[in-house]
Amino acid sequence: MIRLIAVLTSLLTLAQTAQAEVDIEVVNTPSGLTAWLVEAPEIPFVALEMRFGGGTSLDALGKRGSVNLMVGLLEEGAGAMDARGFAERTEELAASFDFDAYSDSISISARFLSENRDEAIDLLRLALNEPRFDQDAIDRVLGQVISGIKSDLKDPDVIARRKFSALAFQDHPYGSSGEGTEDSVSALTRDDLVQAHRDTMTRDRLHIAAVGDINAADLAVLLDTLLAELPEQAAPWPDVADYGLDGGITVVPFDTPQSVAVFGHEGIQRDDPDFFAAYILNELLGGSGFDSRLQSEVRVKRGLTYGVYTYLAPRDHGPLFLGGVSSSNDRVSEAVAVIQDEWARMANEGVSEEELELMKTYLTGSYPLRFDGNARIAGILVSMQQSQLGPDYVNTRNDNIRAVTVDDIRRVAARIMRPEDLHFVVVGNPQGLEASN
Amino acid sequence: MRLFSLTALLVSALAAGAHAAKVTTGQLENGLEIVVIEDHRAPVAVHMLWYRTGAADEPPGKSGIAHFLEHLLFKATDTLESGEFSRVVSANGGTDNAFTSWDYTAYFQRVAADRLGLMMQMEADRMRNIRLTEDDILTERDVILEERNQRTDTNPAALFGEQRRAAQYLNHPYAIPIIGWRHEMERLSMEDALDFYRTYYAPNNAILIVAGDVEPAEVMALAEEHYGPIAANPDLVARVRPSEPPHLAERRIMFSDPRVAQPYVVRTYLAPERDSGAQKDAAALTLLAEVLGGTGATSYLGQKLEFESQRSVYTLAFYGGTSLDDTSFGFVIVPVEGRTLEQAEDDLDETIALFLEEGIDPDQFERIKMQLRASEIYDTDSTSRLARRYGAALTSGLTVEDVQSWPEVLQEVTTEDVMAAARMVFDRNKAVTGYLMRDETSPEEATQ
Numbered sequence: 001m002i003r004l005i006a007v008l009t010s011l012l013t014l015a016q017t018a019q020a021e022v023d024i025e026v027v028n029t030p031s032g033l034t035a036w037l038v039e040a041p042e043i044p045f046v047a048l049e050m051r052f053g054g055g056t057s058l059d060a061l062g063k064r065g066s067v068n069l070m071v072g073l074l075e076e077g078a079g080a081m082d083a084r085g086f087a088e089r090t091e092e093l094a095a096s097f098d099f100d101a102y103s104d105s106i107s108i109s110a111r112f113l114s115e116n117r118d119e120a121i122d123l124l125r126l127a128l129n130e131p132r133f134d135q136d137a138i139d140r141v142l143g144q145v146i147s148g149i150k151s152d153l154k155d156p157d158v159i160a161r162r163k164f165s166a167l168a169f170q171d172h173p174y175g176s177s178g179e180g181t182e183d184s185v186s187a188l189t190r191d192d193l194v195q196a197h198r199d200t201m202t203r204d205r206l207h208i209a210a211v212g213d214i215n216a217a218d219l220a221v222l223l224d225t226l227l228a229e230l231p232e233q234a235a236p237w238p239d240v241a242d243y244g245l246d247g248g249i250t251v252v253p254f255d256t257p258q259s260v261a262v263f264g265h266e267g268i269q270r271d272d273p274d275f276f277a278a279y280i281l282n283e284l285l286g287g288s289g290f291d292s293r294l295q296s297e298v299r300v301k302r303g304l305t306y307g308v309y310t311y312l313a314p315r316d317h318g319p320l321f322l323g324g325v326s327s328s329n330d331r332v333s334e335a336v337a338v339i340q341d342e343w344a345r346m347a348n349e350g351v352s353e354e355e356l357e358l359m360k361t362y363l364t365g366s367y368p369l370r371f372d373g374n375a376r377i378a379g380i381l382v383s384m385q386q387s388q389l390g391p392d393y394v395n396t397r398n399d400n401i402r403a404v405t406v407d408d409i410r411r412v413a414a415r416i417m418r419p420e421d422l423h424f425v426v427v428g429n430p431q432g433l434e435a436s437n
Numbered sequence: 438m439r440l441f442s443l444t445a446l447l448v449s450a451l452a453a454g455a456h457a458a459k460v461t462t463g464q465l466e467n468g469l470e471i472v473v474i475e476d477h478r479a480p481v482a483v484h485m486l487w488y489r490t491g492a493a494d495e496p497p498g499k500s501g502i503a504h505f506l507e508h509l510l511f512k513a514t515d516t517l518e519s520g521e522f523s524r525v526v527s528a529n530g531g532t533d534n535a536f537t538s539w540d541y542t543a544y545f546q547r548v549a550a551d552r553l554g555l556m557m558q559m560e561a562d563r564m565r566n567i568r569l570t571e572d573d574i575l576t577e578r579d580v581i582l583e584e585r586n587q588r589t590d591t592n593p594a595a596l597f598g599e600q601r602r603a604a605q606y607l608n609h610p611y612a613i614p615i616i617g618w619r620h621e622m623e624r625l626s627m628e629d630a631l632d633f634y635r636t637y638y639a640p641n642n643a644i645l646i647v648a649g650d651v652e653p654a655e656v657m658a659l660a661e662e663h664y665g666p667i668a669a670n671p672d673l674v675a676r677v678r679p680s681e682p683p684h685l686a687e688r689r690i691m692f693s694d695p696r697v698a699q700p701y702v703v704r705t706y707l708a709p710e711r712d713s714g715a716q717k718d719a720a721a722l723t724l725l726a727e728v729l730g731g732t733g734a735t736s737y738l739g740q741k742l743e744f745e746s747q748r749s750v751y752t753l754a755f756y757g758g759t760s761l762d763d764t765s766f767g768f769v770i771v772p773v774e775g776r777t778l779e780q781a782e783d784d785l786d787e788t789i790a791l792f793l794e795e796g797i798d799p800d801q802f803e804r805i806k807m808q809l810r811a812s813e814i815y816d817t818d819s820t821s822r823l824a825r826r827y828g829a830a831l832t833s834g835l836t837v838e839d840v841q842s843w844p845e846v847l848q849e850v851t852t853e854d855v856m857a858a859a860r861m862v863f864d865r866n867k868a869v870t871g872y873l874m875r876d877e878t879s880p881e882e883a884t885q
Contacts, residue, residue: 021479042478043817087734091804094811113811140743143750143773147699154698156591258586291524303579306587326587358528365530369549372479373818
């Protein structure tokens with residue numbers, strides 16, 4: 001261990017000096033939009049990230065899957081172009097546009113060359129403002145969506161996640177898949193898609209980040225070209241998602257050699273003053289890296305799994321503290337027992353000074369390393385906005401991590417970790433595991 | 438839209454290419470090759486050590502040993518405790534991991550650029566000094582068996598892919614899965630791991646790749662300091678694997694599983710890979726995959742089967758040219774509801790026949806080339822990806838010059854070259870056609 005100590009000593013300088021080397025400029029457009037920009041002229045392209053808050057949780061009543069299907073159709077014909085024409089134009093320009101629907105947002109990721117920036121933005125403007133929703137395109141994409149829904153019904157990982165969500169949130173949109181069911185999507189009409197577009201792709205919950213070869217003045221013009229015509233206001237937010245699950249074990253029988261378990265209980269919101277302590281706590285319990293307590297106890301010491309993890313899911317209307325593990329049917333009961341023990345140990349004892357210091361060193365040292373590439377930086381900046389953080393966060397984040405004490409962790413562990421409420425959904429043929437309901 | 442996931446099958450159709458980043462190469466006296474890729478935008482470095490050994494270099498009966506050994510390199514050495522390697526990387530704000538393929542095994546760390554020396558010190562240490570215990574073997578063997586469970590045994594598409602690959606190669610060890618066959622994995626021992634380690638883990642069988650905010654001269658000096666003292670393995674033998682005999686009969690596999698939700702057809706043909714100084718055929722095949730089954734809305738298969746006749750819900754053509762030995766060119770056809778797999782296979786064959794008659798739309802060809810040119814720009818945004826590209830190429834028999842000339846080779850390909858490549862590769866005697874089918878029995882019934 002001598003070497004390790006020497007390394008840690010030398011690291012103190014790194015921890016104190018390393019800062020994220022990004023210069024974020026806040027750009028306000030004439031039409032009233034706000035974007036964050038990092039100018040990076042080294043490579044002649046721009047990465048542009050946009051998030052429309054709300055996402056599939058804004059599906060109208062009885063129209064589950066409409067937002068997801070609508071988003072899938074944005075690149076399937078717009079303005080005077082049909083699906084093929086749109087795809088050909090995108091290829092000619094060597095631009096790339098990704099459209100995705102999530103439970104709390106619609107995500108648009110664009111990448112375009114400096115040499116044909118205006119043409120690429122014209123094309124993206126059509127997709128966002130004038131999608132055609134041609135019936136033949138609807139039918140084709142619907143077929144793909146239904147194929148995906150059917151596959152999900154036989155995927156043990158998806159079954160476990162969905163079952164947990166359904167038990168936790170029942171009738172709230174969080175309780176069901178944003179893709180909808182085969183029945184719900186089959187019943188959707190073109191009018192439903194037009195409505196879903198009107199309800200979700202609006203200027204009031206829009207977050208924007210751009211990184212690359214563009215200056216603030218040009219970005220302002222570009223964004224107004226792209227987004228000035230969109231409606232101002234989205235459909236109302238859904239209600240708060242009440243968490244309705246107690247501790248216990250639910251088994252979903254599925255014929256497969258390895259059981260998949262999803263476990264967790266309520267979590268903590270991103271704007272909670274205890275969030276930093278909770279974040280570090282989760283990293284120590286089951287965060288990324290080989291060295292979390294769960295990885296150490298379940299994988300390294302006992303060989304019960306290839307991977308076990310936990311994460312905080314601070315979603316807009318109902319936060320969760322979740323984890324997952326896969327283990328052979330004959331060994332999963334042991335994995336579950338070890339996880340239950342570790343959950344209780346963390347709740348009761350918190351962490352040691354040494355564990356906390358090591359983790360803080362890792363978290364503060366690794367933070368600046370994330371900012372290495374236009375696309376990565378744009379993704380980080382737009383996530384910060386979604387979390388209601390200011391541009392200065394990149395400079396204060398590490399101080400907030402360093403300020404967390406062992407006492408904070410112990411207090412927050414006692415507050416947010418509730419071993420008696422920990423619920424496992426196990427999909428497979430687990431042996432020796434007593435289902436509680 | 439990309440809704441259909443075929444993780445076991447997807448191979449990037451756009452293979453390696455050169456780029457604008459500055460690349461410097463060198464070699465130590467003990468044979469270690471060095472590639473430095475500069476990117477000074479952020480104070481980050483990726484340190485990778487690639488070994489020219491992988492699953493296709495395993496002794497018969499020891500499938501999975503290359504990957505098992507990769508796991509075991511995170512255990513103790515003479516000077517580090519088990520797990521300490523990763524703990525030191527974390528304590529320095531870095532992340533680390535490793536991966537194994539048929540042609541390579543690679544270890545990497547992503548750290549602040551001023552930590553490079555420490556990474557080299559530890560990576561050089563575990564090239565020669567691992568110290569395993571019987572307990573490591575037993576516990577970590579359980580971990581790789583759980584990994585096989587998670588990646589393969591719980592996933593009918595992965596099992597199907599494994600069977601299809603085994604049928605593709607009559608003699609070459611590419612037929613064997615990287616993770617290993619379960620019955621052989623269960624018997625892998627410490628001796629097996631150490632035999633493989635002593636044979637292949639040596640500086641004259643490795644390539645060091647450092648990418649990021651580094652100066653080449655400094656990297657070379659650090660490499661000399663940390664890797665320089667390690668002696669070459671004089672007994673290292675040339676990588677000559679059993680090769681394929683003539684393929685005289687097409688193969689067909691039918692795989693049923695109650696867990697299959699979406700049946701589909703896969704066809705793969707044995708195909709040539711990129712060879713050093715002779716990458717033209719592979720370049721033509723790379724473009725062929727794009728023309729036939731790249732983007733659904735513009736590819737030939739997508740147009741005919743998804744848009745015009747609406748017989749397929751999804752189509753794909755794929756080709757992975759970066760490989761030491763013979764690779765494959767393949768198709769996936771997912772039929773619409775109500776269409777059988779036999780019909781889907783006929784749809785594929787009719788469309789290929791029509792393509793051989795009609796040829797390539799020159800506008801489409803130009804758009805694909807434009808995208809390839811643009812990818813030279815986009816790719817410089819991720820130095821990790823560039824580093825991986827060099828590593829995969831150099832462990833697959835290619836040189837730095839091959840990697841750098843690849844974009845030009847791709848641009849020089851003509852539509853005639855692509856059609857000639859198509860006529861060459863679409864030989865049913867060299868093909869495996871696989872049906873992934875839904876078992877009639879429902880999973881609920883199968884449980885009881």
